[in-house]
Amino acid sequence: MFSMKPIGYVRSPHKQTQDVPKGLGAKHEAEGILEILPEFALGLTDIEGFSHLFVIWAFDRSEGFQLLGTPPSDNRPHGVFATRSPRRPNPIGLTVVQLLHRNDTRLGVRGIDMLDGTPILDIKPYLSNVPPEQLRRGWLAEAEARSSQVDAT
Amino acid sequence: MFSMKPIGYVRSPHKQTQDVPKGLGAKHEAEGILEILPEFALGLTDIEGFSHLFVIWAFDRSEGFQLLGTPPSDNRPHGVFATRSPRRPNPIGLTVVQLLHRNDTRLGVRGIDMLDGTPILDIKPYLSNVPPEQLRRGWLAEAEARSSQVDAT
Numbered sequence: 001m002f003s004m005k006p007i008g009y010v011r012s013p014h015k016q017t018q019d020v021p022k023g024l025g026a027k028h029e030a031e032g033i034l035e036i037l038p039e040f041a042l043g044l045t046d047i048e049g050f051s052h053l054f055v056i057w058a059f060d061r062s063e064g065f066q067l068l069g070t071p072p073s074d075n076r077p078h079g080v081f082a083t084r085s086p087r088r089p090n091p092i093g094l095t096v097v098q099l100l101h102r103n104d105t106r107l108g109v110r111g112i113d114m115l116d117g118t119p120i121l122d123i124k125p126y127l128s129n130v131p132p133e134q135l136r137r138g139w140l141a142e143a144e145a146r147s148s149q150v151d152a153t
Numbered sequence: 154m155f156s157m158k159p160i161g162y163v164r165s166p167h168k169q170t171q172d173v174p175k176g177l178g179a180k181h182e183a184e185g186i187l188e189i190l191p192e193f194a195l196g197l198t199d200i201e202g203f204s205h206l207f208v209i210w211a212f213d214r215s216e217g218f219q220l221l222g223t224p225p226s227d228n229r230p231h232g233v234f235a236t237r238s239p240r241r242p243n244p245i246g247l248t249v250v251q252l253l254h255r256n257d258t259r260l261g262v263r264g265i266d267m268l269d270g271t272p273i274l275d276i277k278p279y280l281s282n283v284p285p286e287q288l289r290r291g292w293l294a295e296a297e298a299r300s301s302q303v304d305a306t
Contacts, residue, residue: 005155046232047234054247067195081197081277084277089158119155122234128249130249130282140280141202
């Protein structure tokens with residue numbers, strides 16, 4: 001077992017789960033603040049040089065897990081490890097955000113899909129891309145294709 | 154505090170830290186296996202449709218943390234949240250791997266930079282890219298530029 005403690009908290013315009021855009025084509029353009037605890041301030045040295053960050057956080061308002069579930073973006077069930085469901089064996093969330101500005105221990109970011117008050121576990125620089133021509137998006141591409149067929153009728 | 158438990162383990166050709174390629178231009182082409190525990194098998198449903206996965210794992214052989222440190226890719230210190238140092242406040246690692254094949258609960262992947270036996274905490278589908286023209290790579294780009302100046306002399 002590994003014990004994780006918050007290094008800070010997310011300040012988000014999303015106050016409850018239903019505020020977060022979900023489903024196919026959902027865009028995460030919301031801006032918010034990553035408030036890092038003062039004791040970890042030194043760990044932010046040079047972070048402003050990166051345009052994008054990985055934020056690893058805890059689904060603190062999710063209980064238990066479900067190995068098979070139907071996500072908002074499809075009407076068919078998929079394995080939890082093939083989705084971003086909050087009901088995971090370890091309640092870890094991962095979001096790529098764009099870093100807009102830094103004010104001491106407050107990082108202004110765009111692309112927030114977390115709830116206000118979400119505990120942050122780690123921040124890492126986002127470095128690499130997978131070339132688009134090598135990327136396959138599994139059931140999500142299929143769900144999008146089915147959805148656009150419905151739209152077209 | 155959040156308690157995390159392994160959902161499986163990495164089988165890697167890297168048996169010790171010095172086996173993992175490090176520093177500027179290090180390539181992670183190593184192939185290995187993500188062995189998921191049988192009790193979580195159902196959570197892998199449909200995972201084979203994705204070309205790339207996020208693997209979230211635990212630095213189980215790292216002790217304590219260092220907020221400012223000099224990474225193998227530079228000769229200047231940077232904040233831990235601006236590096237991939239193992240000595241983090243929460244010992245969480247993150248790797249994007251390419252999924253090559255699936256055999257029941259064994260996922261064959263390329264891009265392993267974890268040690269053999271590393272506990273896996275979560276797997277998520279890799280979905281989105283940041284457009285290359287929007288990506289800034291902070292001190293790492295600067296370290297690369299300095300390194301190529303040295304190479305050119």
